[in-house]
Amino acid sequence: MFLSVTSGSSRSVVLDMSINSEEKISVCLLTYNHVHMIEETLASIMDQSVDGFEIIVSDDCSTDGTWELVQQIAAGDERVRAVQPPENRGMPGNANYAVEQSDRPYIALLHHDDIYRTDLLERWVDVAERHPDVAFVFNAYGFEDTDEVHVHPYAERVDGRQFLEGRLFSGWGCPVRGTALIRRSCWDAVGGMHTQFNLLADVDLWMRLAARWAVGYVPEPLISVRQERPEDYPESYSEFSWFRQRMLYEIHAANHLDYYDLSTLRGALAWWRFRGRLSADIFKWLTYAVVRRQKRMLETSAEGASEYEWASIGLVRNLYRKLGQMPLGWREPRRSR
The missing domain is CATH 3.90.550.10 (Spore Coat Polysaccharide Biosynthesis Protein SpsA; Chain A)
Incomplete structure (x- = not known):
């Protein structure tokens, strides 16, 4: 039955x-x-x-x-x-x-x-x-x-x-x-x-x-x-990476666009909130990289660029990347063995 x-x-x-x-x-x-x-x-x-x-x-x-x-x-x-x-x-x-x-x-x-x-x-x-x-x-x-x-x-x-x-x-x-x-x-x-x-x-x-x-x-x-990972587990998923963040942004964007009707006030507000949260998240990680002297995070930050971020985030990214080129005691990337 x-x-x-x-x-x-x-x-x-x-x-x-x-x-x-x-x-x-x-x-x-x-x-x-x-x-x-x-x-x-x-x-x-x-x-x-x-x-x-x-x-x-x-x-x-x-x-x-x-x-x-x-x-x-x-x-x-x-x-x-x-x-x-x-x-x-x-x-x-x-x-x-x-x-x-x-x-x-x-x-x-x-x-x-x-x-x-x-x-x-x-x-x-x-x-x-x-x-x-x-x-x-x-x-x-x-x-x-x-x-x-x-x-x-x-x-x-x-x-x-x-x-x-x-x-x-x-x-x-x-x-x-x-x-x-x-x-x-x-x-x-x-x-x-x-x-x-x-x-x-x-x-x-x-x-x-x-x-x-x-x-x-x-x-x-x-x-x-069990948290153990094999040696060939992708670094982009086992530690912070802009690639992983951008993938999350794309998943959220695709599902927001499918779920909300952007022609309605509710949908439009939800979409703008999403773009604001995304931009704030990118700004947070860029600022973290500067404060913690993470040179590699700044060098690869373009990998996290999203078409949904505010235009001002691109300006901040470029500014911070220029800072990363200055002799300010940056931590060098770890070398793989």
């Missing part, structure tokens, strides 16, 4: 009520060059408290033995299916490829370097089943070897538009760390991940989903985050 639930003109989702919730889940685990972690991560997934789910491990053409190890694990557990795109596609391309291999109603999008509590899938699906207008469910996060927990004051069901406007649009951070249970019909409706946004494509995805549907939340640390 199929049940269609509608909570707005563009918020219809379809649920297959004829199968158990466990059998609706496709775990899509994205891997790349994490041979030293993947076995423990997979073990935490295979030890879940529910049965009937499948595990699709999509390896993005690893070169360190991850792919070979995943194949060995898959050969010993019928729930695990190892797949690999024909070429390295980056995180969003690999995510899209993994989801293409599945036909189940729920996608549990997971990553290769976290540890998952045994009731993760059970808790996620419970929220999704009880709130059929929810597009994705996420949770609080713990951090390995520490007592630190990131918990947010959200209800179990959060109005998507309030979440988008009040949280995702209001700052440059994102409370969702890239792991979530996603309703497949909603994933398909928005077209999956946009690959042009690279490792930040999940931020764009949460925005597009929240614009149309509600959001689910579990206020418990169901995931333990």
